[in-house]
Amino acid sequence: MTQLRHHPSLLFNCEHSNVETFYCKDCDFETKLSLLFKRHIQHHIKESEQTRSRENNTTQSYICQKCNFETHFSLKWFQHTTTECVNSQRVSTWHECDQCDRKYKHRPSLREHKILKHLNQNQILWHYCTQCPYKSPHKRHLKTHTYLRHTDEGKIYWYECKKCPYKSKRNDNLKKHVNARHLDEKDVKWYECSQCQYRTKQKYNLIRHVNAQHLDEQDVKWYECDKCPFRTKHKVCVSQHMNARHLDEQEIKWYECQKCPYKSKRNDNLNKHINARHLDKEDIKWYECKMCPYKNKDRSTLVRHVNAYHMDGKNAKWYECQDCVVKFKYKSSLNRHVKRGVCFKPNMK
Incomplete structure (x- = not known):
């Protein structure tokens, strides 16, 4: 009775679906079971290894019949044809929002x-x-x-880096850390901006960059604080603002250093503190300028250095005063200018 109650036919009007058949490109073997097909491929792998040894390591190309993918490794070809290529074709129907332009792969x-x-x-x-x-x-x-x-x-189960003291509560954060800190340049997958020289190792950072730098004012998606006029182009900045400005002392989530009394309302500030104060010299990750000998422990400081000293006027990121014609390459300089309250108005004739 339990099995009948959970049978899909009662919930989804279960019907027979056409299961994809896997065809071997090296023989006439075919099956609808991926496990059997994988075992079959293993036999070809052994045969190909023997053939390569006899033919003085001559390699064979495995080509996907649905796209231009080509590899010399049969397992990579199998993975591509059974998952990657199938998934790319499967997303043929998008689920579109009827109230805006957004669309999603999953309902x-x-x-x-x-x-x-x-x-x-x-x-x-x-x-x-x-x-x-x-x-x-x-x-x-x-x-x-x-x-x-x-x-x-x-x-808490911690995901720990095998190459440095970094650890995280989330596996995806550990993967981002390894990609950002420990991969060789040739192995990194870069996400590049199509409108400027900016590139990053994180897709999300590229989206933030485009939203902040290249969208027209009316197209920018603003994230607003519901307790004050503050707004920002970055969602995470709203959370940081709320934690810093609007929470009671007992509600604040403090990030505390385990080696000294330092604490911060922001986790990234704690990480910067640890990198600057408590890491051994051989463990410090230095961010080096490619145009001069300058280096810094903080990546954002290096970005400000490049923007201030090595960017020409049209490519530099400028921070403009909303009340006068002055602009700065440092946000801190703009903040000091605003606090002084002395704006330079153009002469009107």
């Missing part, structure tokens, strides 16, 4: 988008954290938040 992603962007706040069923002001329309996000923010240190 649940579209549903989340509609809840967050097109529902009134009073229509959303919020899941609240019992230990801080965090809330989310998705229960799984609340579970993730509770684990990352409010779980005792001893109960």
